[in-house]
Amino acid sequence: MSFRFIHAADLHIDSPLQGLGRIDPAMMQRVQLATRTAFEKLVDLAVREEVAFLLIAGDLFDGQWQDMRTGQWTIAQFRRLDAHGIRVFYIRGNHDAESKLQKSIRWPDNVSELSVKQAETITLDEVKVAIHGRGFARPDVLEDLAAAYPAAIPGHFNIGMLHTSLQGYDEHDPYAPTTIDTLRGKGYDYWALGHIHLREAQALCEHPYVAYSGNTQGRHIREQGAKGCLVASVADGQLEEVRFEPTDVLRWSELEIVLAADADAQQLDEQIRDALSAAHEKNEGRFTVARVRLTGRCQLHAELNDPLKQGDWIGRVRDAAAVISDELCIEKVKIRTSAQRSERSRGEADLLGELSREVALLREDPEALAGLSPELKSLFDKLSSAQAGLSDERDTNARMEEWLAAAEQILLTGLEGAA
Numbered sequence: 001m002s003f004r005f006i007h008a009a010d011l012h013i014d015s016p017l018q019g020l021g022r023i024d025p026a027m028m029q030r031v032q033l034a035t036r037t038a039f040e041k042l043v044d045l046a047v048r049e050e051v052a053f054l055l056i057a058g059d060l061f062d063g064q065w066q067d068m069r070t071g072q073w074t075i076a077q078f079r080r081l082d083a084h085g086i087r088v089f090y091i092r093g094n095h096d097a098e099s100k101l102q103k104s105i106r107w108p109d110n111v112s113e114l115s116v117k118q119a120e121t122i123t124l125d126e127v128k129v130a131i132h133g134r135g136f137a138r139p140d141v142l143e144d145l146a147a148a149y150p151a152a153i154p155g156h157f158n159i160g161m162l163h164t165s166l167q168g169y170d171e172h173d174p175y176a177p178t179t180i181d182t183l184r185g186k187g188y189d190y191w192a193l194g195h196i197h198l199r200e201a202q203a204l205c206e207h208p209y210v211a212y213s214g215n216t217q218g219r220h221i222r223e224q225g226a227k228g229c230l231v232a233s234v235a236d237g238q239l240e241e242v243r244f245e246p247t248d249v250l251r252w253s254e255l256e257i258v259l260a261a262d263a264d265a266q267q268l269d270e271q272i273r274d275a276l277s278a279a280h281e282k283n284e285g286r287f288t289v290a291r292v293r294l295t296g297r298c299q300l301h302a303e304l305n306d307p308l309k310q311g312d313w314i315g316r317v318r319d320a321a322a323v324i325s326d327e328l329c330i331e332k333v334k335i336r337t338s339a340q341r342s343e344r345s346r347g348e349a350d351l352l353g354e355l356s357r358e359v360a361l362l363r364e365d366p367e368a369l370a371g372l373s374p375e376l377k378s379l380f381d382k383l384s385s386a387q388a389g390l391s392d393e394r395d396t397n398a399r400m401e402e403w404l405a406a407a408e409q410i411l412l413t414g415l416e417g418a419a
């Protein structure tokens with residue numbers, strides 16, 4: 001006997017997409033519906049693939065609903081599955097924990113929400129499947145939920161559903177932490193995990209199969225690339241194949257444009273146009289939101305960094321995007337170029353030469369750089385709370401290098417002008 005099922009998680013239905021900047025109002029509406037459209041595509045896929053059931057491993061919703069419409073809309077999608085005899089198994093995650101999302105939901109008959117009080121098992125006799133899972137009662141579940149899951153039921157294809165921050169994903173909120181060894185110890189065939197939005201090209205473990213599906217739709221610049229779900233095929237109680245299927249309608253891309261030393265404004269325009277076109281094409285007609293980083297040691301550096309002209313340069317990038325397609329927009333433009341001067345001045349005996357050599361030494365000495373960071377970090381924290389959008393999730397070291405380069409440029413430009 002063979003059947004297929006879909007493993008999805010982190011749909012975050014009606015989560016607002018962040019950082020879109022200026023965008024056509026008509027387009028904005030479509031963009032803000034992206035998490036819903038991704039779910040519609042997921043349902044279409046389930047129907048097309050004739051799956052036996054759909055697993056949702058937590059964070060179906062982004063949080064408390066604005067109103068009942070979010071719930072009603074979702075129920076209507078579940079009914080579409082019901083019309084095709086497709087069952088749904090759902091556990092709550094930290095975003096849609098029972099304490100957080102208290103609106104009473106009456107799911108259609110094909111939807112089973114697993115208990116938040118203890119691990120629950122549901123068996124499907126027609127396909128010989130046992131599904132084990134436990135949802136979140138409160139968002140901050142810090143115990144290892146998997147440890148208390150029951151042992152596998154013999155003669156069944158055993159699936160564990162879990163919303164978890166698995167060991168090794170330390171930068172994420174440490175909810176329901178567990179280890180691969182704990183999961184392996186249960187003797188299941190498949191672990192359908194949720195919580196980590198990143199899509200890994202490979203499973204975390206092959207036997208049992210342990211994987212995060214990632215989220216169904218990227219919501220900001222840190223959730224780049226294709227997003228979707230996993231379609232698994234089982235034959236005679238054995239997992240045959242697991243494949244990724246995209247469901248996203250909008251993709252976030254970060255583009256680095258390296259300017260040549262002698263590039264002029266026209267060449268910059270061409271490079272921007274080419275990079276944006278390529279990104280839009282790569283996303284196969286999906287709405288594309290791009291962050292553009294301009295880098296390189298170049299003669300345009302001073303002009304690009306002139307505070308009075310920066311608005312124009314950024315406008316130029318936005319215009320380039322608008323000309324290519326109305327389904328392409330710019331999230332942010334980051335100008336991170338540097339002057340040609342410092343390379344040259346490093347060999348000279350004057351003040352500029354000394355400064356350049358000092359900076360070069362500092363750059364090559366991670367300890368010295370780290371020594372500067374405590375002071376700068378408190379400064380940065382103040383800055384980022386004052387200025388939304390500065391709060392990148394990058395580590396301080398990466399930031400330090402960026403600042404060092406910026407400080408060097410400011411000093412060199414200033415000193416050069418004074419000379």
Ligand SMILES: [Mn+2]
Nearest residue numbers: 059093094195
């Ligand atoms: Mn989560």
